[in-house]
Amino acid sequence: MIFSTLEHILTHISFSIVSIVITIYLISLSVDEIIGLYDSSEKGMIATFFCITGLLVTRWIYSGHLPLSNLYESLIFLSWSFSIIHMIPYVKKHQNYLSTITAPTTIFTQGFVTSGLLAEMHQSEILVPALQSHWLMMHVSMMILGYAALLCGSLLSVALLVITFRKALRIFSKNNNFLNESFFFEEIQYMTERNNSTSFFSFRNYYKAQLIQQLDHWSYRIISLGFIFLTIGILSGAVWANEAWGSYWNWDPKETWAFITWTIFAIYLHTRTTKNLESVNSAIVASMGFLIIWICYFGVNLLGIGLHSYGSFNLH
């Protein structure tokens, strides 16, 4: 009983802290350069991180197994992963744009977790025979860390697309060669030089180009990292399946969609190797990947088909 109360408290604390943090972010977005505010929001995120960690540990202790056995628990783990991704650059004193993506994502997942929709799943369930394996920890944690990193990276790509969108439209209409068009920093600089008459405009353009470059780079690095986790997750899942289900690959819907996700991000990484497919085109691929991760993570569970059915919704 004490455990469930503690869990309840921790859930609500983490949710409220994240919402406060979000408000602070929005304020610091509109009102520039309030360092104190920014600092407090960082502290808030750290507090959230500890709350979610506490939540997971509490669940672990009273259920006796790693809290990764159903959708609710995996969602908590997902928001924990987001907060850890949020923390890493903070610890390394590395200023980047990741935090603006990770904080809202944490609140959305955390909000979804605590919302009434999944209320019946809050109860910790018993572990079905197939899940009783040491591979559970490795497979599920790697998959969810991978999802979290890939979601962050693809969200950065979406942000990049949004920022370049207006410019892109203009260039697309000029040049029908959709795929070969590139959006280089140099090109934008060239355009700025041409429009040099207004220095303010050129300054803004320069800032924008630099932002795009930063977004592009960080989404690439985060997606590469997520890709590693996803690879390890899928492969450890395959090894586990060979222990539990009789074959390392069963073309189970969840498995197949994980492989589709993997393929999409492999395509993303390949578009990065060619200079003239970089930036916008790879960002388009990454944003497709964003949708596909959600299909893989949620869509397949919604249908509740296949061997991975223990992750599904129980809405009856």
Next chain:
Amino acid sequence: MESLGSVNRLSPSLPKTLLVPCNAQIRSLWTSKRALHFTVCCKLKSSQGKRDSAKLISKKIVLSGEVPPPLAEEKSGPAGDAREEAGKSRTVGGAGFVKRFPRRVLALLSNLPLAIGEMATVAALMALGTVIDQGEAPDFYFQKYPEENPILGFFTWRWVLTLGFDHMFSSPIFLGTLALLAASLMACTYTTQIPIVKVARRWSFLSSPEAIRKQEYSDSLPRASVQDLGVVLMGAGYEVFLKGPSLYAFKGLAGRFAPIGVHLAMLLIMVGGTVSAAGSFRGSVTVPQGLNFVVGDVLGPSGFLSTPTESFNTEIHVNRFYMDYYDSGEVSQFHTDLSLFDLSGKEVMRKTISVNDPLRYGGITIYQTDWSFSTLQILKDGEGPFNLPMAPLQINGDKKLFGTFLPTGDDDSPKVKGISMLARDLQSIILYDQDGKFVGVRRPNSNLPIDIGGTKIVIVDAIGSSGLNLKTDPGVPVVYAGFGALMLTTCISYLSHAQIWALQDGTTVVIGGKTNRAKVEFPEEMNRLLDRVPEIVGSADSKNPGGVGG
């Protein structure tokens, strides 16, 4: 160039006289290699159009050495390679159309947009394979995708059945795309990635400050020595090469090679998958506790390479099947105690298997996958025990239901009446009387009689049967090797290959560098490292014998 020449002449560390003859040799090698490199470039450009960014950069390096620099020097290994390459290029040049044709195919296959297209096709087909129900009878598709009301205006059962989308993951289209992707992987590794390795492996000094300043990152340190920079870089984990006033350092070279490993690992997994598909046996069996079966009777071949082995003669006896339960009554684990006997009837192995803990013997793996209720042993009015076979009434998923019927009274009467017994698991039996009214629940082994309409029933035992899956799969070791390699190489691929060139130009050190992945972190790291390079106060000339001139 002039000033550098003079530096060179003055430098005591570089005996010019010794270098002259080898320089001439190197020069010839350089030119021949340059010629080769151009042919390679042209070939790739004409056939491919688009090329790897790293490739472009590598070309830049070679081009910067177009005029053989006085200090550019190759190790003997790469020089030998260059000679070989030059020879190779001659033979390739002399080859006729027959040799050119596969090369054109190779170039076509290693085309990156094609590879991306193939990956996208595989992804799309897989997605389609999860949307369309797999492995149903044709009637199912006639109803689900009727011709009168096609999905999206064109998609009917004809599409599904003609293209084999009812068994997507073994359909020729899907397997063909995978094979094409494998071919592309091989072609890309051969034509694009291996040349990158060849370029990346030769480490070369840049001898002109201009060439160094042209790098993605460049900086210059006044009043510093290149030796100090070398020490700092070494401390940061760089491999440092120093020759007179020139410095070359690199880090994370493995990150440049790892993508090749990723491709090879993918190929290994594909090979393993093919071996699995062609050479494995599968089968499943439900065996009541206490009975035997022979492995060879259960296993059926899945491909044309499947050949039975000695161990197929093994006879397996199910000693015991039992379940563990949680306090709430739900099943926590299934166990089957198996004994294996060879042809002579000797027990060769005994193991209790459970879900997640299969038995492996002589290439055969036995999995615990399912269970069923075989028979119920009862005493009727103290007589017996009778064995009542249990029939599955509901078998979807984990919610199973079994039942049996014990006739009571007159056997000849047209209207048979009796006791019904239902069970969800082996733990408790629910009994109903002749009128279908609930009477009670009894556990096996409880020896507690229950009176139903004057008949005393004692549930003696509940005998389950174990659902076992058997397989042999010769592809597993190959696939696992591929898995291991893929995990390792994917991790290594995250490393960024950083290269740094530096040159002592008077008292100033000109530094240039580039990296292939961590393009934002690299300048930050460089700035941090350069801050650590000590500034030389006083006469720089006495400290750096190499740094005279300017």
